Amino acid sequence: MRVLALIGTILLALGLTSGVAAGAASGHHTGLLPDGATWVADVPASWNGTTILYSHGFGPLAAQDAPDDETRTALLGSGYALVGSSYSGPSWWALASAVDDQFGALAAAGRLTGRPRRTIAWGTSMGGLVSAREAEDAGHRLDGVLSTCGLVAGALNLNNYQLDGEYALAHLLAPGQDVKLVRFASPDEASASAAALTKIATDAQGTPAGRARIALAAALMNEPGWFTGPTPPADYAGQEVQQQQELSQFVLGFVVTGRYQVELAAGGNSAFTAGVDYRAxxxxxxxxxxxxxxxxxxxxxLDADLATLTRDAGIRPDPQAVRTLARTSTATGRLRVPALDVHTTADQLVPVEQEDWYGEQVRRAGAGALLRQAYVGATGHCAFHPAETIAALHALESRIGTGRWGDAAEPGRLNEAAGGTGRFVRFDPPSLTGARR
Known part of the structure; x- marks a missing residue:
């Protein structure tokens, strides 16, 4: 008996057991990976054999294993083990290390629980891009991927369309003001630019000309015309009001300061305006x-403004930064496991148009049968009810278990699975403006 117990201990330490009851490993666990990233895991006493590898979004490098406390509690109560890492950086845009760190965290948790019967990667926002890349490098470690509000069009597209809108704001509404848009030397420099652009968008709202140019900038940035309220405004003027609120109250302050973090990770600026046809x-x-x-x-x-933007555009990328983000921060669409993407129809930070670009990438890669995309008729970034994301998780599990999607990811089935509280709708996302890959 002692020999058998010793063998079991060795197998557990090596992560070679399969379907192990997690009673002895239940609880909250933390650890440190060789590259300095931390990891966290929560294991229920009655483990159902499924581990969820959660990838958090853009922000401080702190380990998370669920998108929010309510979802964590629900998942643990249903028997799922949860694990996630902090990523090791070097900046908040941690795509260069995130996939390896996540798989390192998964291995560390496996040494506690034994080999899971099933492993699902789940990412939100930037973490959705992490999970999309994990789906291309799944090996035998993953059975499926859930991406919610995922930045699946990647960093190169993100940097380009955001720069297009920022350039239009600065050049058309404050042509005499020297607003720095790329190659920030410090966080303070990026914050100053964010404040300047926010003031430009705020001041311009007072005139019809200003509102028209704000709408142009918002269009280039793929900003939805729905920010608050139960339904989107029906008229163009009302949509512009909400776009202006998005830009001035939320988006510009986030994305311009975020550009510093992306540039830090990329080693320079990847975005460009030079050679862009803004009319097109x-x-x-x-x-x-x-x-x-x-x-x-x-x-x-309008034609004159578009001609001015095209004529005066002069921002060029740093080739090394482009190569770095192409390698670390772009999804190829070459899926190796089933994937379900969920997005709100009006997302201010990660536009739903990203799903159109990503779906085309997956189809071009010949993996279209593995992907399904579902849409929640709501406004907000990652503004899902926990029941909606858990319903999506169960739809993915159905695909993994049966080998076919059937109608598991259809709006009606997802709403039913969410207990009748789901807001899933049929939706065809528009093309991503500014996508140059």
Whole structure:
């Protein structure tokens, strides 16, 4: 008996057991990975054999194993083990290390619980991009991936369309003001630019011309015309009001300061305006009719503004930064396991248009049968009810268990699985404006 117990201990330490009851390993665990990242795991006493590898979003490098406390409690109560790492950096944009750190955390948790019967990667926001990349490097470690509000179009697209909108704000509304948009030397420099752009967008709201140009910048940034309220405004003017509120109250302060973190990780600026045809960009935007209408109401020449943006565009990328983000922070679409993406229809930080770009990448890679995308008819970044994301998790589990999607990821089934409280809708996301890959 002592020999058998010793063998069991050795197998557990090596992570070679399968379907081990986790009673002895239950509780809250933390640890340190070789590269300095921390990890955290929560294991219920009655483990159901499934481990969820959770990837957190952009922000401080602190280990998390669930998107929020309510979801964590529900998952643990249903028997799931949860694990996640902090990532090791070097900045909050930690894509260079995140996938390895996450798999390192998974291995560390496996040494406590034994080998899971099933492992699902789940990421939110930037973590959704982490999970998308994990799905391309799953090996035998993952059975499926859930991405919620995921930044699945990657850093190169993100940096480009955000820069397009920021450039339009600065150049059309404050042409005499020297607002730095890229290559920030410090967090303070980025914060100063964010404050300057926020003031520009706030001051311009007072005139019809200012509102028209704000709508143009918002269109280039893929900003939805729905920020608050139970339903989106029906008229173009009302949509612009909400876009201006998004930009001035939330988005600019976040994304401009965030650019410093991305540049720090990339070793330079990956975005560009030089050579961009801004008339063509707007033509491809789902907000083009709104912009044209507001320009007509303001008595402004839209063609002249677009020509000015195209003529004066001069920001060029740093090639090494482009290569770094292409390697670390871009999804190829070459899925190796089933994946379910969930997005709100109006997301201010990670536009739902990213799903259109990502879906096309997956189809081009020949992996379309593995991907399903579902949409919650709501406004806000990651603004899901816990029941909605857990319903999506169960849909993914159905696909893993049966080998087919069936109608598991259809709105009706997801709403039913969410206890009748789900807000899933049929939705076809528009094309991502500013996507240059």
């Amino acid at each position: 960009l707007l033509t491809g935007s789902s907000h083009a009719r709104q912009v044209r209408s507001l320009y007509r109401s303001a008595g402004l020449d």
